[in-house]
Amino acid sequence: MNAETGARVGKPLEGHTGPLLSVIYSPNGQHILSASIDTTIRIWDARTGAAVGEPLRGHTDWVQSVACSPGGGTSSLDLMIRQFGSGMLRLVLQLASL
Numbered sequence: 001m002n003a004e005t006g007a008r009v010g011k012p013l014e015g016h017t018g019p020l021l022s023v024i025y026s027p028n029g030q031h032i033l034s035a036s037i038d039t040t041i042r043i044w045d046a047r048t049g050a051a052v053g054e055p056l057r058g059h060t061d062w063v064q065s066v067a068c069s070p071g072g073g074t075s076s077l078d079l080m081i082r083q084f085g086s087g088m089l090r091l092v093l094q095l096a097s098l
Helices: none
Strands: 020-025 031-036 041-045 063-067 073-076 080-085 088-094
């Protein structure tokens, strides 16, 4: 959406099978990253809206957030913090149950 007018810009990103919980731009503005209750993270080309590669998998519950940093990261209701790279999610921290 256009931040000033509220008008829709482009077409919706299609690929997740559930609602999104987090959407961010990469620091260089070239990609959009989305996290969903379908337990996946997707990377999109910000210019074309096309999916970049396959969904990132590894969480076993809703992915609550995605962050861009040199290491990239995600957190989920499965109480795991994972780092992504090379199309894979690697476990970084397993939290104790709440």
